[in-house]
Amino acid sequence: MSYKVDLSQLDRESGSLTQELVRRFAEAIDDGRLAPGERLPPTRELARLADVNPLTAARVYKRLRELGYLSATVGRGTFVRSLPPFASDELDDDWQAVALPSGKPSVRERVIQEAMRGVARPDMVSLGVGLPALESLPVAELAAAAAATFAELGAGALAYTDVEGAPELRDRLGQIGQQQGYAADGEEIVVTTGARQAIDLVARAVVRPDDVVCIESPTYVGILSSFEATGARVIGIPSDADGFDLDALERVLARYPVKLVALQPACHNPTGRHLSVERRERLLALARERSFFVLEDGVYARLTFDGDPPAPLRGRAPGHVIYVDSLSKTVGGGLRIGWAAARGPVFNRLVALKLATDLNTSPLDQRIAARYLSTHGHERLLADARVRYRVRAAALRAALERHLAGEYEASEPLGGNNLWLTLKRRVDERALYAEALRQGVSFTPGHSVLAEESQRASMRLTFSLADEEELDEGIRRLAVAFRAVLRADRFAATAPVS
Numbered sequence: 001m002s003y004k005v006d007l008s009q010l011d012r013e014s015g016s017l018t019q020e021l022v023r024r025f026a027e028a029i030d031d032g033r034l035a036p037g038e039r040l041p042p043t044r045e046l047a048r049l050a051d052v053n054p055l056t057a058a059r060v061y062k063r064l065r066e067l068g069y070l071s072a073t074v075g076r077g078t079f080v081r082s083l084p085p086f087a088s089d090e091l092d093d094d095w096q097a098v099a100l101p102s103g104k105p106s107v108r109e110r111v112i113q114e115a116m117r118g119v120a121r122p123d124m125v126s127l128g129v130g131l132p133a134l135e136s137l138p139v140a141e142l143a144a145a146a147a148a149t150f151a152e153l154g155a156g157a158l159a160y161t162d163v164e165g166a167p168e169l170r171d172r173l174g175q176i177g178q179q180q181g182y183a184a185d186g187e188e189i190v191v192t193t194g195a196r197q198a199i200d201l202v203a204r205a206v207v208r209p210d211d212v213v214c215i216e217s218p219t220y221v222g223i224l225s226s227f228e229a230t231g232a233r234v235i236g237i238p239s240d241a242d243g244f245d246l247d248a249l250e251r252v253l254a255r256y257p258v259k260l261v262a263l264q265p266a267c268h269n270p271t272g273r274h275l276s277v278e279r280r281e282r283l284l285a286l287a288r289e290r291s292f293f294v295l296e297d298g299v300y301a302r303l304t305f306d307g308d309p310p311a312p313l314r315g316r317a318p319g320h321v322i323y324v325d326s327l328s329k330t331v332g333g334g335l336r337i338g339w340a341a342a343r344g345p346v347f348n349r350l351v352a353l354k355l356a357t358d359l360n361t362s363p364l365d366q367r368i369a370a371r372y373l374s375t376h377g378h379e380r381l382l383a384d385a386r387v388r389y390r391v392r393a394a395a396l397r398a399a400l401e402r403h404l405a406g407e408y409e410a411s412e413p414l415g416g417n418n419l420w421l422t423l424k425r426r427v428d429e430r431a432l433y434a435e436a437l438r439q440g441v442s443f444t445p446g447h448s449v450l451a452e453e454s455q456r457a458s459m460r461l462t463f464s465l466a467d468e469e470e471l472d473e474g475i476r477r478l479a480v481a482f483r484a485v486l487r488a489d490r491f492a493a494t495a496p497v498s
C-alpha cells in the first residue's frame with residue numbers, strides 16, 4: 001500500500017482492531033517513519049485506507065493522543081507530536097517561556113515582593129510590611145527554647161512529626177484556644193506554615209471555581225490572592241466604623257449561594273477596627289441559615305490598644321467558623337508558625353491538603369514554639385506590644401496631621417499594626433507609590449488590598465516597625481511625594497474627589 005504505515009492484513013477476527021492500529025502507528029512514530037509534526041490522514045481517510053469503521057479510526061487517534069504520540073488542533077488536523085527543540089545554549093533560559101504554563105505574578109504578589117525587599121534597604125522608611133517592632137522580638141527566649149529542645153530531644157529534635165502538627169504544640173495551642181475561645185482543644189488544631197498557609201489551605205479545601213466568596217475589602221493581600229487563585233468569584237464587602245458591612249453581605253446573599261465569607265473581626269488589617277457585637281450575631285445567624293463557612297483571621301486580634309480583645313467568632317459557631325492565626329505578628333514572621341482551628345469534614349480536608357503540600361511545618365520550629373508558649377513570655381510580650389503599638393499609632397496620626405492635614409481620611413485603629421488612609425484629591429495611586437519609593441518611604445498601595453477597583457487613591461500604613469521619629473520622617477517623605485505627583489498632574493491639583 002502507498003501509506004507509510006502498513007494498514008493491510010489487520011486481524012479482524014480477534015476484535016482488537018483499535019489496538020492493532022494503535023500499535024502500528026506507535027511503531028511507525030517510534031522508528032521515525034512518521035516524523036514529529038507530520039500530519040496524519042483525517043479519520044474518514046484513515047477509515048477508508050484501513051477499511052474500518054470511522055468510529056474505530058477516531059478511537060485510534062484518541063488513544064494515540066492519550067499515549068502522547070499525537071496532538072490535534074480543531075480545524076487544523078492531527079499531527080505527530082513534536083517536542084520543543086532543546087536549548088542551543090546552556091545559558092539560554094528562553095525555552096522555559098515555551099515550556100511553562102502561562103502566568104506571571106499578579107500586581108498583588110509584586111507589591112509583596114517589593115515590600116519585602118524594601119525592609120532590607122537602610123535608606124527606606126518601611127511603612128509597607130506588617131512586621132513586629134524588631135526590638136520587641138523574644139530573641140533570648142527563643143534561643144533558650146531552641147537550646148533546651150536540643151538538650152532534651154537530641155537528634156529527636158530534628159525528626160518529622162504528625163501532619164496535623166507536633167503534639168506538644170497542638171496541645172498548647174488547644175489550651176490557649178480554649179482560654180481565648182477559638183478552639184475546644186488541640187484536636188481541632190492544624191499547624192501551618194504561617195497564617196498565610198492556613199488561609200491558602202482553607203481556600204483550596206472549601207472553594208471550587210465558580211463558587212462565590214465574599215471578602216472584606218480592603219483586607220490582607222494573601223486572603224485575596226488565595227481566593228482569587230481558586231477561580232471563584234470574589235466579591236468585596238466594604239467595612240465602616242463597625243466593621244464588615246452586613247447589609248452589603250445580605251444583598252449578595254439575596255443573589256448568590258455564598259460558599260465562604262472571609263473577615264478579620266478584631267484589629268482588622270488594614271483599618272484596625274473591630275466588628276460590632278450586633279454584627280457578629282447577625283453574621284453567625286446568617287452563616288447558620290445560609291450554610292456558608294466563615295474564615296476568621298485572628299493574627300492581629302490580640303493586639304488591642306485598650307481592654308481585652310473581642311471574643312473570637314469561632315467560639316459561638318465552631319462548625320461554621322474556621323479560625324486562622326499565627327505567631328508572626330508577635331514573635332516574628334521568620335518562625336513561620338501558624339495554625340487553623342476547625343472541626344468536622346473540613347478539618348480532615350485541611351489535614352489532607354497539608355500532607356499533600358509540605359507534610360509538616362518545620363517540626364524543629366514547632367517544638368521550639370511549643371516550649372516558648374509554655375512560659376509566660378508570650379503574654380508579657382503581648383502586653384508590651386499593645387502599649388508600644390498604641391503609642392506608635394498615635395504618633396503616625398500626629399505625623400499625618402503635621403504633614404498632610406486636610407488631604408486625607410484615615411481610620412482610627414483600635415489595635416493591630418495598620419491604619420487605612422484615603423486621599424481626598426484625585427491622584428494616581430501608582431505614580432504616588434513609585435514617587436514615594438523614590439523619596440525613600442514605602443507603603444502598601446490600596447489597589448493591592450482591595451477586592452475591587454477604586455477611583456480614590458488609598459494606602460495601608462503600617463506603624464509597628466518604625467519608631468516615632470521614623471514614622472514622622474516617613475510621613476514627611478510621603479507628603480513630599482504626594483505634592484510632587486500633584487504638581488506633575490495639573491488636573492489632579494484642581495479636581496477634588498467628592
Ligand SMILES: Cc1ncc(COP(=O)(O)O)c(C=O)c1O
Pocket residue numbers: 130193194195196197220222264269297299300325326327328329333336337338
Ligand atoms: C491579616 C493577616 N492574616 C494573615 C497574615 C499572614 O501571616 P503569616 O506571616 O503568619 O503567614 C498576615 C500577614 O501580614 C495578615 O496581615
